[in-house]
Amino acid sequence: MKTARQIAVEALGKVNGSKGYSNIVIDKALEQSGLDLRDAAFxxxxxxxxxxRMLTLDHCIAGFSKTPVEKLTPQVREILRVSLYQILYMDSVPDSAAVNEAVNLTRVFRKESAGGFVNGVLRAFLRSGKRVPRMAGSRADQLSIQYSCPAWLVQLWLDSYGEENTEGILKTSLGRPPVYIRVNTLKTTADALSVQLEEEGAVVRRDEMEENCLRVSGTGDVTALPAFQEGLFHVQDKSSQLCVKALDARPGMRVLDICAAPGGKSFTAAQWMHGEGELLAMDLYRARAALVAEGAQRLGIGCIAAKEGDASRYNSKLGLFDRVLCDAPCSGLGIIRRKPEIKYKNPEELGEIPQLQYNILSNSANYVKKGGILLYSTCTLNPGENEGVVERFLAEHRDFAPCRLSQSLGSSGHTVTLFPHQGDTDGFFISTMERVRHDDKD
Incomplete structure (x- = not known):
């Protein structure tokens, strides 16, 4: 049977080699591994x-290896990364065990000739006192190595949000994120659900900003709990819950969630509507729209209709809505602690995203009735995808005007950026706009 270290090395190779999604790769590897819970957690x-920590680890390897990191074979590179991570960040693993297991892994992956090299690099690092080599260069370069984040992204945040916020973003990008759930107010209350979850072994904490938002810890997969199977909650970060709160969906309204899958925002909006009215949850792919329908059924929400549809193309048959939620596709720079591989994207890949977002937002506007609200949101921290898109939209759509957000979101205007280090949420952007005239359809 494969060891925990071997599985980690193989999974890292798949993510870094084929650019697979981290959660999908590791979940599949563990499912096939046969490891017990302790080894799977390791x-x-x-x-x-x-x-x-990949950039920090590669910086350490470069300091003690005559061979450049990029010229190492993928297996040897991952073995060194995994081993250095244990030495630097896992106090429970003796240094000697990390080194010995690294050499063993070179045999497992049939790289026996690299065993001496791996041993030498790791022991040289230990002799240095386990100190990360000093990084020269700009402030962005230094923070890049300290927090293992590409310098271009660090510089983007420094320029956009200042050094204090940038360091806060970087610090919270490391480590596992909290787990938040949304109480299904159509079936239960926050008090009753808290009691049930505690009886099921979870540690529950009520959120101060949103009464039906609970932070859950001390348990494994929360979707395996009986309360989840009973449809008493769905998993949703606090930022998304605050986003839906800003939408201000009310009973009896027609609401469109134009990029809905996997459905969390639709579910929360339906609860704000008390299950009364009509909520259309749309997604480009039929299978993803089906996921929304399944979730709504589990939660007992009858006002949601899930439909396949292209968010960038207008469909006059849908009619007009009181509220339209446009949670647009984005670079995901606000959820790095959930999907660390996101930060290693080529920045050139991000260049076309704002135009796609603008197109979807502009199409979403077609569905908003006069006096209705259009909400634009992303889970990224990039002004070009956030304020830039909204500013362009308002400049080119005079039938819309900024709509002030609730001060409870920490904003006195029509936009707000939620920072992970300030509210322990995902990085998130929200903007609301009101349709002030609708000449074509009034």
């Missing part, structure tokens, strides 16, 4: 830990 910690 493999998971290694896997995500290395992804989070």
């Amino acid at each position: 493999a998971t910690a290694l896997f995500y830990g290395v992804l989070e």
Whole structure:
């Protein structure tokens, strides 16, 4: 049977080699591994830990290896990363065990000739006192190595949000994120659900900003709990819950969630509507729309209709809505602690995203009735995808005007950026706009 370290090395190779999604890769690997819970947890910690700290680890390797990191074979590179991570960040693993297991892994992966090299690099690092080599260069370069985040992204945040916020973002990008759930107010209350979850072994904490938002810990997969199977909650980060609160969906309204899958925002909006009215949850792919329908059925929400549809193309048959939620596709720079591989994307890949977002937002506007609200949101921290898209939209759509957000969101205007280090949420952007005239359809 494969060891936890071997599984971590193989999974890292798949993510870094084929650019697979981290959660999908490691979940599949563990499902096929036969590891017990303890070893599976160790493999998971290694896997995500290395992804989070990869630039720092590569900087250490470069300081003690005559061969450039990029010229090492993929297996040897991952073995060194996994081993250095244990030495630097896992106090429970003796240094000697990390080194010995690294050499063993070179045999497992049939890289016996690299055993001496791996041993030498790791022991040289230990002799240095386990100190990360000093990084020269700009402030962005230094923070890049300290927090294992590409310098271009660090510089983007420095320019956009200042050094204090940037360091806060970087600090919270490391480590596992909290688990938040949304109380299904159509079936239960926050008090009753808290009691049930505690009886099921969870530690529950009520959120101060949103009464039906609970933070859950001390348990494994929360979707395996009986309360989940009973449809008493769905898993949703606090940022998304606050986003839907800003939508201000009310009973009896027609609401459109134009990029709905996997459905969390639709579910929360339906609860704000007390299950009364009509909520159309749309997604480009039929299978993903089906996921929304399944979730609504589990939660006992009858006002949601899930439909396949292209968010960038207008469909006059849908009619007009009181509220339209446009949670647009984005770079995901606000959820790095959930998917660490996101930060290693080529920045050139991000260049076309704002135009796609603008197109979807502009099409979403077609469905808003006069006096209705259009909400634009992303889970990214990039002004070009956030304020830039909204500013362009308002400049080119004079039939819309900024709509002030609730001050409870920490904003006195029509936009707000939620920072992970300030509210322990995902990084998130929200903007609301009101349709002030609708000449074509009034």
